[in-house]
Amino acid sequence: MDVDKEYFSNITTRERAIFEGAISMGALFHQFVGTPVNKDTKKSLETSMEESLKLQPAIEDVEVEIRFDKLEESMTEFDYTSLTGDMLDVKIHTKVENVKAIIRIEFIEELNYPLMYVEKIED
């Protein structure tokens, strides 16, 4: 089966690059939020998030930064906390044919919200 022809001929290459990155960003957030984390395990969790999401269609690269300041803010008596959306600073790079896009999540204080948006798109 030609998946692209069968299922994606109704959208442009730009739209596809946005679509695939957005799926993976929604996936990343809802898969990993809640995971126990502290400063010692931050790195292995970032690596695992990056490698897992890179497997999805059209994903070229994933850069995950768990914000240390937010991590420390929510620290508990038990020396770890649960990963929350405000700790996430992530860039997902997609490529579909000649189009490259970067989907970003970052916490926007003014909105009290971890906003997902298209940081860059070029064709």
Next chain:
Amino acid sequence: MDVDKEYFSNITTRERAIFEGAISMGALFHQFVGTPVNKDTKKSLETSMEESLKLQPAIEDVEVEIRFDKLEESMTEFDYTSLTGDMLDVKIHTKVENVKAIIRIEFIEELNYPLMYVEKIED
């Protein structure tokens, strides 16, 4: 802050309708896969998935069908199983200004994969 102007002026209305629906579809899959379910709780889980995801930006409606055939196929000795991607048949309806899109997930046997795609988009 004008969020649309600040963060979304680099993409078209069509692209935004696709973007928001794709985020919510990725979110739905990775939030709820793994949930204990059987035929008796199928309805309340579908409702909860629909209502939760409808809260996200630009989501007009969410229709979740947990496939009974796939649910029964994976049934265990304990009369329930864990929700998996192949059980999901979901339509997420988005609306951004005059553009309406439907993002779909359905299991494609030939690919052995729960495919997410843009089922319909009109402006």
Next chain:
Amino acid sequence: MDVDKEYFSNITTRERAIFEGAISMGALFHQFVGTPVNKDTKKSLETSMEESLKLQPAIEDVEVEIRFDKLEESMTEFDYTSLTGDMLDVKIHTKVENVKAIIRIEFIEELNYPLMYVEKIED
């Protein structure tokens, strides 16, 4: 196969009642944390959490209360937020033969931690 004989003859009935409730409490937390929620969808999410977890072995009843005060504290510009551990006040009732236990999670301010413990056990 006699599962109880095969796999659980090394622990007491009391221990089994605690074991099964603890599994389900860990499951509930890590399955549902991250779910989009606001005051309008609080009820359907509570119901779905209760019904899903009640399917697991030895679980007699599940009472979920999503704390409205904590929910409102973390509210965003987009009129919903993500479920976090501090919002959870849950009792899981287990029964194994003549032993009944209640496993509880509640947020303890002094620890800044959603503590899981055995609230009551009787035989």
Next chain:
Amino acid sequence: MDVDKEYFSNITTRERAIFEGAISMGALFHQFVGTPVNKDTKKSLETSMEESLKLQPAIEDVEVEIRFDKLEESMTEFDYTSLTGDMLDVKIHTKVENVKAIIRIEFIEELNYPLMYVEKIED
């Protein structure tokens, strides 16, 4: 606050060792099921699961094996799949005072179910 005295004086040391391990096993399953995985990312996902869960109270060690045979069985056209319970072979080691326990999950074909049980407990 003396958490142990305040919240755990109603259960024995053995019961506490079982309780904490069971919570972490339920957590591990429901946090990570659904994660994209293939043979190339298996190792980083196992490491992240181990390190994350080791942070929880009373957990001494966590050994995660994602079963390669089950992983390959569910492989898709896109060269990755979603982590499912049948792929999990995990031992969580807990220690509370002089008591050591091992909580295990393994897929039991006869039950078509990933069973969690107390593999070993000694005091």
